[in-house]
């Protein structure tokens with residue numbers, strides 16, 4: 001049987017890297033890598049021809065972030081005009097669960113792609129996972145039989161079998177198998193019995209899912225989550241389970257490490273070490289997806305230290321929600337006309353001086369917003385709470401984020417990654433007064449700790465309530 005989803009690792013030549021000016025500091029075990037993810041959609045029943053458009057994704061790359069299947073602030077018509085975005089979206093099942101009912105519309109005849117408005121023969125690669133990566137803490141009471149989803153009608157439980165039915169109905173291209181994540185920033189929770197339970201429950205749920213036969217002709221590609229961090233023995237148990245599951249190498253298509261699976265409180269370096277310890281003993285020719293890690297410096301570090309191939313795009317959304325436009329640059333910043341702004345990582349369109357600034361959001365940017373509109377106009381839209389403000393900012397921020405990935409890939413190709421990585425981290429990660437690293441591109445953390453986003457007056461009520469309680473206890 002030929003696989004619908006394939007992944008090819010195209011590592012940079014180590015000889016190129018070692019001849020660079022930073023050649024000596026190059027680690028002999030190169031973790032960062034280039035890859036090519038290819039997906040052949042199933043032939044549709046209504047298609048008149050048999051040709052299927054193959055979806056190609058160069059990695060490192062990202063899945064576009066969605067809320068209830070739609071990109072924040074961008075209706076599909078606008079989103080379709082964004083240039084050269086990765087043709088891949090991440091849908092969170094959680095967003096579809098509105099009450100206690102199983103979140104499957106049994107009446108809708110098509111698959112999730114069509115429900116979300118994508119044409120049958122030209123849909124993006126659709127990955128279905130369970131939880132929204134922006135939300136890091138939940139109270140969902142999982143047990144050995146089922147995971148929990150917090151809905152407006154109360155807690156809903158879903159078993160492995162239930163998930164299989166949902167997948168059968170939605171027909172995603174990739175499904176991330178369930179895991180019992182420890183949704184908390186309390187480190188002690190990760191040290192004791194809770195992690196042991198997490199590994200066991202994950203195993204139970206996945207086994208039940210795998211034992212439920214699906215009737216559809218093309219089953220989704222499966223990404224499997226790795227759990228057990230920070231306990232080495234449990235990490236190993238999780239890896240061994242994945243190996244058993246994939247005994248013939250044909251069941252699992254990719255690996256997932258989730259931010260909430262590896263402790264919100266630990267420094268990123270430590271999390272990446274844990275992630276690498278799991279990845280390194282698994283098949284090196286399968287893609288690695290890091291859920292919940294999205295800030296540019298985190299992306300660069302994850303590519304470098306754990307060989308991550310795929311990310312989320314929650315960061316540009318977080319930047320937009322603050323009324324900011326991204327300005328960070330991965331590469332030579334000496335040529336930037338507004339170097340002060342570049343080094344800041346973003347500009348705030350709320351600020352009063354923007355009132356009289358008739359330049360684009362970022363000089364030289366080729367996005368729709370920068371080509372047609374001024375800072376002054378976006379400032380005006382924000383002040384009057386016009387929705388177009390966040391539309392234009394999101395267009396710029398997602399375009400800018402896409403540029404980051406393009407720059408990372410091109411530096412991996414020409415061997416300049418190491419040099420640019422060092423410069424980038426020097427610019428955007430500073431030493432704090434307490435001796436800890438201070439990450440300048442922290443808009444995601446800002447969003448996660450806010451009661452209500454500054455750009456939405458009444459929105460995200462539930463989201464806001466939950467987070468305000470959390471920030472009150474963690475402040």
Ligand SMILES: [Zn+2]
Nearest residue numbers: 365367370396
């Ligand atoms: Zn722009």
